[in-house]
Structure formats: structure tokens, C-alpha cells
Amino acid sequence: MSPAESAAGAPTIVAPPSPWRARLTKLALPLASVVVFLAVWQVVAWAGIWNQTFVPYPSTVWRAFIDVSTTHDGTRGYAGYLLIEHLYMTLRRVLAGVVIGVGVGVALGLVMGSVGWLRSVLEPWLTFLRALPPLAYFFLLVIWLGIDEAPKITLLALAALPPxxxxxxxxxxxxxxxxxxxxxxxxxxxxxxIRDVVVPAALPETFTGIRLAVGMAYSSVVAAELFNGIPGIGGLVKDASNYNNTPVVLVGIFAIGISGLVIDGALRAAERRAVPWRGKI
Known part of the structure; x- marks a missing residue:
């Protein structure tokens, strides 16, 4: 057999893809989607299909972001608070509600998974609570607990508990x-x-439940801040909507969404560290 024939019959070795290239691709795709979104938004605003009160230019929203993040013309942020202060209060409420809701929920889940009769008693109540939208019982919480922090944190805890x-x-x-x-x-x-077998086996899905619980609590934060919600992103959004201030409303929505992405990323990282065996057993 000639050297050329030997070379032709040899198996082809494919070099593994570069990890840096894979990471760049993974990063580039979301960035590209953001660019496309902004371009479509700009075109829609420029076309004038809707009034700018409803669909402002991205540059208008950016100026609103700068305004609510700084002190300008003697005005400090929005309603006397900077955007970072609104976000801090919202995150503090979410953290308090999630810690309570997830703590009780995980403990309850461990007991329900281990005790059959207790699961039969409590499961319908959890389903009932999970089916209720936050606004359905928030007004009742306001009547019971007032308009300070208690009803807000209670609402977020109740939203986080069922998942x-x-x-x-x-x-x-x-x-x-x-x-x-x-x-x-x-x-x-x-x-x-339970400690050495059940809990380690349950941790991966429990982390998934925690992520869902945080998402539920975060999606309920605007409802939680309907009353006396300033400082707070939900209160900012509600107050701005009362005056048809769409740019500030969008700033609040983006603040909630982006911070939610950061929190979910942190939870994913924590899950990878706490449950390295996920998907391997």
C-alpha cells in the first residue's frame, strides 16, 4: 500500500472546538439579540405607528435612566430617590420574602415528601395558594397588616413558598x-x-424550585409595592404610570428584568457549586 493510500485510509482527527470560541459564541448570541431588539424598537418608534407617549425612542428611555440615576436641576432621581436606592429597597424586600418563603417551603417539602398523610392534607392547600394571583390576596394583607413593609414581605413569601x-x-x-x-x-x-441519601438526591430539583420561587417573588414585586412602594422599583413603575411617564416605566421594567437575570445567574453558579453531581448520577 502506497503512502498516499495509507493517508487516505487513516481516520480523520477533528480538533475539539476551542473553549474560548464556545464562550464567545455563547456571549455573542445574547448580545446580538439585544442589538436586534434595540434596532426593531428604534424602527418602530421612528415609524410613528404609535404615539411616543406609548413607544418612546430608546434614546428617550436612556435619558430617563440618566435622570432617575442622578441629581439633575435640583431634583434627586425619582421621587427623591436614585434608581439604585429604589432597586436596593426592592431587592431587600425580595430577599426577606424569599428567605422566609423558600425556608418554609423547603422544610415543608421535606416533611411532605417523607410523610404521606401530611402530603395528602397540605398538597391541596399549596395548589390553591399557587393558583391565586398575588393581587387576589394582597388587598387582604393590606387590611390585616397595614401599608408598611409587613404586607409586602408577606406577599413575596407567599409567592415563593409553593414553588x-x-x-x-x-x-x-x-x-x-x-x-x-x-x-x-x-x-x-x-x-x-433522609440526611445522607434523600437530601443529596433531592438537592438538584430543590435548587430548581428555589429558582422558580425567586422568579415568582420577583414577578410579584410590583404588586407588593402598589401601596407605599416608594422607594422601590414597583412603586416607581406605578407612580410613573399614573402620569403616563412611559420612559420611566420602561426604566423600572428593565431594572427588574436585568437584576432578575443577575440573580438567576448567581443562583445557577451557586447550584453548580453546591450540587456538582447534577446530571452525573
Whole structure:
């Protein structure tokens, strides 16, 4: 066999893709979608299909962002607070509500997944609560708790609780029965089985439930800040909408969305560190 024939018959070795190239591609696609979105927005605003009160130019929204983020003409931000201060108050409320809601939800899910009769009692109530939109009971919370921080944090906690509880319950029920039986055969107590087998097996889906819970709480923040919500992004959006101040409303919406993306990214990173075995077993 000639060298040329040997070379032709040899298997082709394909070099693995560069990790940097993969990362750049992963970063470029979202950035490209943002550019396309801004271009379409600019064209729609320029075409004048809708009044600029409803669809302002991106540059108008950018100026509104600068205005609410700085002190200008003797006016400090919006309603006396800078955008970062509005966002800080919103995040503080969300954090308080999520800590309470997720903490109770995960604990409840562990118990419901382990105790059948308790699951039968509580599951319909969780489904009932999950089906209710936040505004359905927010006014009742205002009547009961007033218009300060208590009803806001309670609303966010109630929004975060069902996803965390349901996901944790399902994760506990899906824990490998074989591993549990093997642990019992080796002399492990029920508490040890739950701690060493059930909880590690349930962690991946529990983290998914936590992410959903944070998303539910964050999507409810505007409703939570309907009353006495300034400082707060929800209060800013509501107040600006009362005056048809669409640029400021859009600034608030973008602030909620972008900060939500950052929070979700942080939760994903925490999940990768806390549950490195996800998808590997």
C-alpha cells in the first residue's frame, strides 16, 4: 500500500472546538439579540405607528435612566430617590420574602415528601395558594397588616413558598428507593437516610424550585409595592404610570428584568457549586 493510500485510509482527527470560541459564541448570541431588539424598537418608534407617549425612542428611555440615576436641576432621581436606592429597597424586600418563603417551603417539602398523610392534607392547600394571583390576596394583607413593609414581605413569601415546597416534595419522592433501602440495610436510621441519601438526591430539583420561587417573588414585586412602594422599583413603575411617564416605566421594567437575570445567574453558579453531581448520577 502506497503512502498516499495509507493517508487516505487513516481516520480523520477533528480538533475539539476551542473553549474560548464556545464562550464567545455563547456571549455573542445574547448580545446580538439585544442589538436586534434595540434596532426593531428604534424602527418602530421612528415609524410613528404609535404615539411616543406609548413607544418612546430608546434614546428617550436612556435619558430617563440618566435622570432617575442622578441629581439633575435640583431634583434627586425619582421621587427623591436614585434608581439604585429604589432597586436596593426592592431587592431587600425580595430577599426577606424569599428567605422566609423558600425556608418554609423547603422544610415543608421535606416533611411532605417523607410523610404521606401530611402530603395528602397540605398538597391541596399549596395548589390553591399557587393558583391565586398575588393581587387576589394582597388587598387582604393590606387590611390585616397595614401599608408598611409587613404586607409586602408577606406577599413575596407567599409567592415563593409553593414553588419551593412543590419542587422539594417531588424531589424527595423521586429519591432512589434502592439507595434508601441499601442505607437501611446497613443500619442507618430514618433520620440518617433522609440526611445522607434523600437530601443529596433531592438537592438538584430543590435548587430548581428555589429558582422558580425567586422568579415568582420577583414577578410579584410590583404588586407588593402598589401601596407605599416608594422607594422601590414597583412603586416607581406605578407612580410613573399614573402620569403616563412611559420612559420611566420602561426604566423600572428593565431594572427588574436585568437584576432578575443577575440573580438567576448567581443562583445557577451557586447550584453548580453546591450540587456538582447534577446530571452525573
Amino acid at each position: 419551593a415546597a412543590v419542587a422539594t416534595t417531588a424531589a424527595v419522592l423521586a429519591a432512589p428507593v434502592g439507595l434508601q433501602e441499601a442505607a437501611r440495610a446497613l443500619g442507618a436510621s430514618r433520620a440518617q437516610v
